[in-house]
Amino acid sequence: MALASRTDRKPSLPRTFWRSTVGKKTVMAVSGLIMIAYLVAHVMGNLKVFFGPGEFNAYGHWLRTMGEPVLHYEWGLWITRVVLLTAVIAHGVSAYQLSRRDIRARPTAYVHKRRHASYATRTMRWGGVIVALFIVWHILDLTTLTVNPNAQAGHPYENVVATFSTWYGNVIYIVAMLAVGLHIRHGFWSAAQTLGVGNASRDRALKALANGLALVLTAGFVSVPVAVMTGVVS
Amino acid sequence: MKLTLRVWRQKNADAPGAMATYEVDGISEDMSFLEMLDTLNEELILRGEDPVAFDHDCREGICGACSLVINGDAHGPERTTSCQLHMRSFEDGDTIDVEPWRAAAFPVVRDLVVDRSAFDRIIQAGGYISAPTGSAPEAHATPVPKADADFAFEHAECIGCGACVAACPNGSAMLFTSAKVNHLNVLPQGAPERETRVLDMVRVMDEEGFGGCTLTGECATACPKGIPLPSIAAMNKEWLRANRKAPRRG
Ligand code: HEM
Ligand code: SF4
Ligand code: FES
Numbered sequence: 359m360a361l362a363s364r365t366d367r368k369p370s371l372p373r374t375f376w377r378s379t380v381g382k383k384t385v386m387a388v389s390g391l392i393m394i395a396y397l398v399a400h401v402m403g404n405l406k407v408f409f410g411p412g413e414f415n416a417y418g419h420w421l422r423t424m425g426e427p428v429l430h431y432e433w434g435l436w437i438t439r440v441v442l443l444t445a446v447i448a449h450g451v452s453a454y455q456l457s458r459r460d461i462r463a464r465p466t467a468y469v470h471k472r473r474h475a476s477y478a479t480r481t482m483r484w485g486g487v488i489v490a491l492f493i494v495w496h497i498l499d500l501t502t503l504t505v506n507p508n509a510q511a512g513h514p515y516e517n518v519v520a521t522f523s524t525w526y527g528n529v530i531y532i533v534a535m536l537a538v539g540l541h542i543r544h545g546f547w548s549a550a551q552t553l554g555v556g557n558a559s560r561d562r563a564l565k566a567l568a569n570g571l572a573l574v575l576t577a578g579f580v581s582v583p584v585a586v587m588t589g590v591v592s
Numbered sequence: 593m594k595l596t597l598r599v600w601r602q603k604n605a606d607a608p609g610a611m612a613t614y615e616v617d618g619i620s621e622d623m624s625f626l627e628m629l630d631t632l633n634e635e636l637i638l639r640g641e642d643p644v645a646f647d648h649d650c651r652e653g654i655c656g657a658c659s660l661v662i663n664g665d666a667h668g669p670e671r672t673t674s675c676q677l678h679m680r681s682f683e684d685g686d687t688i689d690v691e692p693w694r695a696a697a698f699p700v701v702r703d704l705v706v707d708r709s710a711f712d713r714i715i716q717a718g719g720y721i722s723a724p725t726g727s728a729p730e731a732h733a734t735p736v737p738k739a740d741a742d743f744a745f746e747h748a749e750c751i752g753c754g755a756c757v758a759a760c761p762n763g764s765a766m767l768f769t770s771a772k773v774n775h776l777n778v779l780p781q782g783a784p785e786r787e788t789r790v791l792d793m794v795r796v797m798d799e800e801g802f803g804g805c806t807l808t809g810e811c812a813t814a815c816p817k818g819i820p821l822p823s824i825a826a827m828n829k830e831w832l833r834a835n836r837k838a839p840r841r842g
Pocket of ligand 3: 653655656673676
């Protein structure tokens with residue numbers, strides 16, 4: 359039969375994935391979920407700021423010793439950083455390439471404009487870019503301390519309070535966290551569809567989970583600058 | 593009814609196009625949208641002008657030929673095909689914009705007619721089963737669970753009109769392709785090609801220059817046959833499964 363010939367010479371699995379719109383979307387979904395899992399851990403760490411400098415700074419120190427004695431000092435932290443950097447790059451490059459392709463696939467706009475998809479859906483691209491820029495600022499602020507007003511290594515509590523004692527620190531963080539919330543709202547549900555987990559009967563549950571996750575993460579992150587502004591944390 | 597129409601006119605694939613304005617009078621609200629265009633065309637012919645070219649065949653909502661973007665909506669304001677849309681959905685004195693499907697993979701041939709043969713090539717890549725043809729098989733020879741039969745029927749409803757592509761901001765053919773893949777992949781008759789079907793159809797879909805899916809959901813809203821958005825997730829699942837299962841050489 360002449361039918362079965364098309365798939366005889368098949369490229370390798372990573373190649374198939376990277377070439378296919380469905381495969382590249384899978385890369386986005388997996389890297390996005392890795393970042394969301396990280397954000398869940400991150401927000402729990404941030405909330406320790408409400409228990410005072412002692413606990414928060416001790417937590418900051420633990421991040422460097424986690425995994426010991428199996429791992430050397432700071433190895434656990436560096437492994438996390440490498441995984442995250444890989445996820446951000448894979449996610450960003452896929453987003454860029456797929457977006458280019460999507461724009462090329464619809465070169466002519468309709469003359470008659472009409473209503474569009476939800477706000478969270480429409481802001482995935484620009485929201486993602488805002489988040490990417492924020493990640494750079496965030497690292498310069500609280501990791502390398504390059505732009506931090508306090509810049510005291512080993513004293514993350516004091517550095518956080520210093521950041522949120524400036525108006526621009528508050529604006530940058532709050533805007534970015536709203537963008538992250540919107541991104542996760544559409545992103546988490548999308549990832550379920552991309553990975554084939556979504557179906558009609560699960561749709562409501564998945565949407566609720568996505569909204570809940572987005573809300574909890576955004577509220578958790580935003581609570582820190584608000585607490586510093588209102589003097590609850592100082 | 594008296595209407596103002598703004599219609600996309602384009603001589604051929606290479607010519608530039610533009611919206612042209614026409615007045616039509618004496619439209620009954622029982623007319624279909626295509627009969628309203630017929631009325632316009634009769635007038636244009638009497639005036640010695642070129643009639644507006646548009647695709648149509650069955651005019652019963654089953655062939656998938658008609659393909660008009662009406663006021664920015666693929667197939668217009670109701671969930672049906674352009675041929676089954678009636679003028680009672682509009683008001684006397686309305687201005688109505690009529691445009692062709694817009695997607696890089698669906699080039700305009702003339703006026704409102706686009707070339708949808710990219711869909712045929714997706715079907716050729718795997719939208720078939722390799723059962724021997726001949727006399728009809730005994731109906732009970734291959735039992736199909738009720739849930740699977742319903743799932744297959746739901747997807748078999750796709751008429752290949754392309755409204756999903758026209759409505760998608762990325763010109764993506766994921767809804768169409770998922771309808772075809774899901775229809776055959778769930779049935780025992782489609783099982784021999786279950787893996788190659790989804791891999792080949794998705795690959796040709798990409799090669800034809802359709803965009804990717806961003807789960808905007810515009811496709812499922814526009815689809816006259818109600819192919820649901822989760823069909824895309826179901827196809828993604830098949831695609832991932834096929835990549836795990838299909839034999840791989842070289
Ligand atoms: C580097 C900055 C980022 C850019 C440029 C970006 C861009 C995008 C774009 C364009 C999409 C596809 C939207 C769609 O399909 O409608 C997307 C999806 C997604 N993003 Fe991001 N994003 C970024 C950062 C993040 C972060 C920090 C997270 C985690 C909190 C995240 C999680 C997700 C998830 C889970 C998806 C769904 C993947 C899918 O559609 O299957 N993204 N992103
Ligand atoms: S999925 Fe719906 S809109 Fe798309 S081609 Fe099939 S019938 Fe038309
Ligand atoms: S002309 Fe056949 S579906 Fe409209």
